[in-house]
Amino acid sequence: MNILSRICKKFAYTELTPLYYTEVLKNSYCSTSVTGSQLQNKLAVVTGAYGGIGQAIVRRLIDEGCKVVLLGRNEGKLRECVSMFGTGKVDYMVIDLTSCQSVSQVAKSLIRNYSIDILVNCAGVFTDVDKKRYFRCVTKAQYLGVLNVNLKSTMLLSMLIAKHMFERAIDSGIINIASICGLSDAFKYTPYGISKSGLMEFTNLLQKQYENSNIFVTGIAPGSVATMMGNKQTGSDIAINTNIVKRVALTEEIASLVAFLCCESGRSFGGRTIIASGREKF
Helix, strand or coil: CCHHHHHHHHHCCCCCCCCECCHHHHHHCCCCCCCCCCCCCCEEEEECCCCHHHHHHHHHHHHCCCEEEEEECCHHHHHHHHHHHCCCCEEEEECCCCCHHHHHHHHHHHHHHCCCCEEEECCCCCCHHHHCCCCCCCCHHHHHHHHHHHHHHHHHHHHHHHHHHHHHCCCEEEEEECCHHHHCHHHCCCHHHHHHHHHHHHHHHHHHHCCCCCEEEEEEEECCECCHHHCCCCCCECECCCCCCCECECHHHHHHHHHHHHCHHHHHHCCCEEEECCCCCC
């Protein structure tokens, strides 16, 4: 390829038809069960429950028949979610994922008060430092802030809940929400990329620890998703030209995959991290 062809290729573009993230579009991905009632009367715990993906997961699990305990740091937002979904369907506990002490205390309280069937680790932070893919100017505090929430607390909570699930001897599922940033060279040295790469490996190791048991541990690594973290919200144009579906993923799609992986039909995927990115290119 000569220099002129390379320049033309670099500046070539495809005009995309806008696709707006509307309530109608959201609801179209929520109307059909993906589990066939296999999650009826299950108890699920979801971290990051009032975020974009987290809230969609809560909604999907409720629709599939679960009762859900919401975990998050902001009690006001947790109360709003309870009002949205109904007190008979959801409960909540405040947790500080930057503190191992808080994680341990909440885990003990959960185990004491509930028989947990499903744990979804969805909480995560994606800072401006990560978005700009800085490396040398990242401070120790910034690294620890992201790693503590995205990886360390997830590991601790998962190990404590997994022990409870194992003792119950009932089929149970742990789902870890990772990211394709954990596989991308572009994010290789960012706190977010490191934390998500570590989460994928932890998913694999935790499943090995409970191999041939009643516990199934699975990861999901989404690409770009229509969330505030990804600078998208209801009404935003979600068309993109970097994957095969020509749009970012909907939170409802990730939530449906979570529910499927929690039921018996999705158990064969245990121990893996599923890439949910539409072959997105960075």
